[in-house]
Amino acid sequence: NAKIFEKISKGMKDRGYNRNPQQCRVKIKELREGYQKTKQENSRSGSEPQTCCFYDELHAILGGAPTTTPPLYVDSCKGGVSHNRDEDFGDEEDEEEEEDETILPDS
Template sequence: MQSQNRKRAPVWTEQEVLDLIAVWGEEFMLSELHSKRQNAKTLQKISEATRDRGFSRDATQCRVNLKELRQAYQKTKESNGCSGTEHQKCRFYAELHAVLGGAATTTPPLSVDSDDGVLSAMPEDFVDGEDEED
C-alpha cells in the first residue's frame, strides 16, 4: 500500500518571503503579470529571481506562496475594514500593502488561479470565492 503522505517543501524562511514579495513587487514583474493572461513564464522569472538571491524555489512553489500571501492580505484588509471587529494582523501586511493595495499603487491586486498558475488583475472589491476549495 502506498503512503498517503506527500513530500512537502521546506517552510519558507522570513527572508525568502520578503525577497519573494520584493521580486513580485518590482514594476517590471507587476506590469508583466497584469499584461498577460498566462503567467507561467513570469512565475518562472520570479522563481529565477529568488534563486539569484540564494533561494531554491520552483515556479509552482512561488505561485502557491504568492496566492497564500495575497489571500492573507485580503482577509486582513477586509476584516480590519469592518467596524466593531477585533483588529487582525498579517505577518507581511506592510510589504504586501505596498504591492497589492498601497496608496501609491494604481494597479489592482493580483489573483493566482489555483489550477493553471495564472496571476491576473482583480478589482479591489473582489472576494475570494473561487479559491475556497484549496
C-alpha cells in the first residue's frame, strides 16, 4: 500500500501540489469514510437523500463489491471518470489517450 500512496503523491507533485504519501493516505481515508457514511445514511428507509464531496466519483470507484476491480477511475484534475485501464497513476505517456476516454464532461 505504501507504494500506491507514493505514486499518488508523485502524481500530485506532477500536477503542482506538494503532498507527501502520508497526507495522501489520510485524505483518501477521510474521503472513503465520508462516502461510506453517506451511503449508509442513504440506505435507511425514509431518510432524505444525502451527498458528500465527490460522491458520484467515489461511488464509481467504491460502489462495487469489495472483491472486484473497479470499472472506472477518477482523475479529479481533468474533472471526469474514465475507464480503468490498469495503468500506473501518473504515467505521462498516455495522457493524450486518457483525454479521449473521459465519460463525464469537464466541470
